[in-house]
Amino acid sequence: MSPASEIHVLSALVRKLESIARLSDAERRAIESLPAKPRLLQPGQDIVRDGDRPSQCCLILDGWACRYKLLGAGKRQIFSFHIAGDVPDLQTLHLHVMDHSICTLTEATVAFIPHDSLRDLITRFPGLAEIFWRDTLVDAAIFRAWIVCMGRRSAYEHIAHLFCELYLKLRAVGLADGYRCPLPITQIDLGDALGLTNVHVNRVLQEMRRQGLITLRDHTLAIESWDELSRISEFDPTYLRLEKQAA
Amino acid sequence: MSPASEIHVLSALVRKLESIARLSDAERRAIESLPAKPRLLQPGQDIVRDGDRPSQCCLILDGWACRYKLLGAGKRQIFSFHIAGDVPDLQTLHLHVMDHSICTLTEATVAFIPHDSLRDLITRFPGLAEIFWRDTLVDAAIFRAWIVCMGRRSAYEHIAHLFCELYLKLRAVGLADGYRCPLPITQIDLGDALGLTNVHVNRVLQEMRRQGLITLRDHTLAIESWDELSRISEFDPTYLRLEKQAA
DNA sequence: TTCAGATGTTGATGCAGGTTATGGCGCCGG
DNA sequence: CCGGCGCCATAACCTGCATCAACATCTGAA
Known part of the structure; x- marks a missing residue:
């Protein structure tokens, strides 16, 4: 990965975080210098699996992905849809074992960012820790909205x-x-x-x-x-x- | 509030956090010295309301509470039940406007901890920030489990x-x-x-x-x-x- | 260009769970 | 001691969505 294209890759994450919070220039630059390995995936391909203990997070760059869980009798429940800029397994920073899976729904480009780099980033920039925390809280708020829909609509x-x-x-x-x-x-x-x-x-x-x-x-x-x-x-x-x- | 009884009050929080993570002695002491004002509430009483912008978090000491949202036509959806040691509005540290309400289900004792004190605490003890973050992530995992139940069971x-x-x-x-x-x-x-x-x-x-x-x-x-x-x-x-x- | 598998559409039928109603019991206040 | 209220229980009936099935249409690979 050339530095130039890495900046481009991570601008998706910057744009997403700026949709829910404000970033300082230093924070933006720090994010853009994260190491990220992009990969092109086919539709319906698992990115992380239920039970995995990932050592990296995935950042969606293009296409759609979803979190889901499989049950007995072939039933599937999807929890969330994810698009460019989302890091659907951000929680693995603190919850080490996956309790669900993540897969692509379309052809998708996904970049992987090592946990170590993210941990280093949020240690150096506590403001970013807060924003990432906030992002997972918005996630939870969306889950609540889905619960209302499923239960009462x-x-x-x-x-x-x-x-x-x-x-x-x-x-x-x-x-x-x-x-x-x-x-x-x-x-x-x-x-x-x-x-x-x-x-x-x-x-x-x-x-x-x-x-x-x-x-x-x-x-x-x-x-x-x-x-x-x-x-x-x-x-x-x-x-x-x-x-x-x-x- | 005498210091002695505050220590007792906050031990509920310590016990809860220790059920999902490990605390150092210093962290435990820091939590126990948080300011917390306990109050006895009647069943069915709102603690925080949809739309509020609270400047404190509530810690359940005794009894049960729940998060819920009211819809048109008198429908109600409950998202979670809360018991001693839970801080059901911890997310208000970063999401300032409540998107649901919290009320007691039984007679309950609830202690209020100012946001400022919590922010100060997690600045001094980044390990605690991580544990609180982790607690909100467990919350989100429970929401996902509820979504599976509502959708596919x-x-x-x-x-x-x-x-x-x-x-x-x-x-x-x-x-x-x-x-x-x-x-x-x-x-x-x-x-x-x-x-x-x-x-x-x-x-x-x-x-x-x-x-x-x-x-x-x-x-x-x-x-x-x-x-x-x-x-x-x-x-x-x-x-x-x-x-x-x-x- | 063709063909096969995936996806969308439509219909018939059944059931899980909603709706409405009614009665009993325990508790509390007057 | 009575009346009212909240909660639990049960019954009769209704409906939104599941299930099963058949077929149409799209898509992509050979």
């Missing part, structure tokens, strides 16, 4: 809520705008995230199209009525803690 | 899983043993945590009693067959990260 409301969340997260790192965003995942993936079957996801999507709420084609989601979508799902973006707030 | 399996989790958490801080533990909450509370109605919770509990899995009387849960209960719910205690592992 209908499938229709749940999907609406997820679309609002994904759109804002993508927009915050410059991957979406004008109420359109990429959604390069299958209805099966959506179902596994929502706790529904792909069949029912399909029916609800049809209904949302019929209502004129969304269009969804060629792996692109267009939100035709943000107000309706967020009203239906009682969506309140506070929990995402984005510096640039919702439309 | 039946009501029966879900309740079984929750009982396993609660028993181990209580035992880890010395509040349970011999497969018996206090469960001083109503079936309505359980339903709001599980994403079920109290009626269905009742049905499932009857069924579990009929199967001889549990007895539940006088706010006390007795697990009659730990093996069955954990097998049914595919319970794997790894995610709780307890130093003293499961039976």
Whole structure:
């Protein structure tokens, strides 16, 4: 890896952290000088597995990934979707054994950063420790939002809520705008995230199209009525803690 | 507050942290010298509210509390139950606006610790910062476990899983043993945590009693067959990260 | 260009869990 | 001593989503 391309690689992380906090110049430079080995992965490839004890974290540079857990009888639950700038296994810095897996959902570029380098970084920059901690706290806030959706909302409301969340997260790192965003995942993936079957996801999507709420084609989601979508799902973006707030 | 009683108050926090990590003597003493104002609260009383910007954290000393969110149409979702030693709003150190509420479920004693004191503590003891961070990460791991239960398990399996989790958490801080533990909450509370109605919770509990899995009387849960209960719910205690592992 | 496997769509049917209602019991305040 | 209230229990009925199945369409590899 040439230094030049490493700076480029880590700018994804800088952009993500700046979407939820402010960085000083020194902090930005320190992040950009982290060692990071990028790799291109095929869709559906595991990055870390349930039970692993990783010695590095993965930074998504391009494409989508998700955290998931497999259960008996072939059931799968997805906990979170991850896009450029996310470090979905940041918690392995302090929780050494993985209690779930992480895999790509699309073709994806992923960079690996050794734990040692991260630990060194946050020792030298306690402000960054705080920001990384904060990032894992936002993660937890998103889990809580998902719990509300799974426990107390209908499938229709749940999907609406997820679309609002994904759109804002993508927009915050410059991957979406004008109420359109990429959604390069299958209805099966959506179902596994929502706790529904792909069949029912399909029916609800049809209904949302019929209502004129969304269009969804060629792996692109267009939100035709943000107000309706967020009203239906009682969506309140506070929990995402984005510096640039919702439309 | 006399110093002597403050030491007693904060030993709940020490015990809790020692259930998920190891403390040095200096760290233990530093925690025990935190300022903490205990208060006795009635059941069902809010400790912090959705939208608040607290300047202190609450430490549960006795009784049960929970994090929850209210939705339109009177729906409520509970995210977590909290017992002696827990600091359910630790995240307010870095996420300033509450995105949910915290209330007592029983009569409870709660101590308030100013953010400033906590920030000072973790600046002086970076090892403690790490442990607090770790505690919020365990929290997030529990959220993930709940998401799996809500998305991919039946009501029966879900309740079984929750009982396993609660028993181990209580035992880890010395509040349970011999497969018996206090469960001083109503079936309505359980339903709001599980994403079920109290009626269905009742049905499932009857069924579990009929199967001889549990007895539940006088706010006390007795697990009659730990093996069955954990097998049914595919319970794997790894995610709780307890130093003293499961039976 | 073709073909096979993955994904999306639609329909028929069943069940887990929601909804509504009612009664009993223990507790507390008047 | 009574009345009201909170919680537990049970029953009857309803519905959202799962399940199973068939087929259509897309995608990518040969």
